[in-house]
Amino acid sequence: MAAAMKSTVEWQQGMVFNATSGTGHQVQLDGDKAVGASPMELVLAAAGGCSSVDVVSILEKARQQVTGCRCDVEGERADAVPAVFTKIHLHFVITGHDVAEKHVERAVQLSAEKYCSVAKMLEAAVEITHSYSIEQAD
Incomplete structure (x- = not known):
């Protein structure tokens, strides 16, 4: 069950x-x-939160020295009622010491394609895109 x-x-x-x-x-x-x-703001937060948990978990398992992860989430809504999301973009900003781009790319991809249950549920009706940047920690 x-x-x-x-x-x-x-x-x-x-x-x-x-x-x-x-x-x-x-x-x-x-x-x-x-x-x-608002409830719709929380939907965006849930997508960003779920994906961020995946990304940090995957990067830690890959032994990357991550010191920060921020997910900036933007959603576009339909003009008509109900004003559902039509597009959601998640941009991850990963901070750390010598974090390898290949690991970040893989973590974001795995979250999007396999692990994030919130995004997987939403993608049936919403176009979801992802991007990332890496910043060196002080």
């Missing part, structure tokens, strides 16, 4: 909701974006 996941989303006031994951972690959502991220 497939592993089940749960989340509870509870209305606070206005367009503010509190989401509690099945593991007990909380995040605030706000349809007006005044006190929390």
